[in-house]
Amino acid sequence: MSSNPRACILGVAGLALTAEERAFFAEAQPLGFILFARNIEAPPQVRVLVESLRAAVGRPDAPVLIDQEGGRVARLRPPHWHALPAAARIAGLSPAQAEQAAWLAGRLIAHDCAGLGIDVACAPVLDVFQPGARTNVIGDRSFGSDPGIVARLGRAMAEGLLAGGVLPVAKHLPGHGRAHVDSHVALPAVDTAREELERTDFVPFRALNDLPLGMTAHIVFGRIDREAPATQSAAVIAEIIRGSIGFGGFLVSDDLCMAALGGSFRERAEMSLAAGCDAVLHCNANLDEMRDVAAAAHELSGEAWERWQRIDRPQAMDFDGEEAAARLASLLVLV
DSSP states (O other): OOSSOEEEEEEOOSSSOOHHHHHHHHHHOEEEEEEOGGGOSOHHHHHHHHHHHHHHHTOTTOOEEEOEEETTEESSOTTTSOOOOOHHHHHTSOHHHHHHHHHHHHHHHHHHHHTTTOOEEOOOBOOOOOTTSOTTTTGGGSSOSOHHHHHHHHHHHHHHHHHTTOEEEEEEETOOTTOSSOTTTSOOEEOOOHHHHHHTTTHHHHHTTTSSEEEEOOOEETTTOSSSOGGGOHHIIIIIIIIISOOOSEEEEEETTSTTSOSOHHHHHHHHHHHTOSEEEEOSOOHHHHHHHHHHSOBOOHHHHHHHHHOOOOOOOOOOHHHHHHHHHHHHTTO
16 A cells, blocks of 8 residues: 555545445545535435545545535535525625625535535635626636635635635636636637736635645636646646745646546546646546546655645534524525
């Protein structure tokens, strides 16, 4: 067994681990796992699944991620978990109320996740939505078109998550808000001048460059790199994400299964890691694909391993979830 985990985060097919999955994870030693709606039935089942994933790799601190933003991107839903608003609905409140609501939403997400043993929530979305972009891509997942507001509300949500003992993930670096196509089905291209991107799209990410984790965007920024999407662009990662934005946290690719990326899954993983991603994300739980990704994902080492080790695991503060949910609901009545 390797001394360090491999630079990949993988999905699981169903409500419980199969024997084949358990054996594969034990051998492959991925850094961690990500859950989706297909893995969610009820709290006891999810807790057992999370425990079994960590047991499979023999690491009780292996991260378990989930996409839990609120609104239409929420894997945990009623009746067992809180229904939370989309970012755009929060942004419709007055500035002070919006900031309070964003914190409460983050804290409630953390409350729901931590109760299951999930320790990473893929939120907040820091993408600045731009007029003319496809609303079904980012749309109401964004806190809006004002970079300052996006940064302020993104910070509030991140602090709510951290207060609940759950790590936030800034997404999607360096900005997905101009996408005219869905990267799940095609590769978006943005030809906006870098100077304009610096003034708009990059601003929230720069303001929150201290967050522990970030996720890349599968978007070609043609004025920076005409060939490769950000996930696989050494220029975008080095010059923009690590350089201009100054993000110093652990950088994870968006899902390698998206149609925006080409090539075999081994090639997708190799290209993303070579460009500067610290780890790659594979979500659909196809075992053959995951074997290829794991084969390409080297053992975490060097700066990537140092970045991972530097992450402080937050401790949850005392919290009354039902009282907080009532406070959030009372604010949302004002929208």
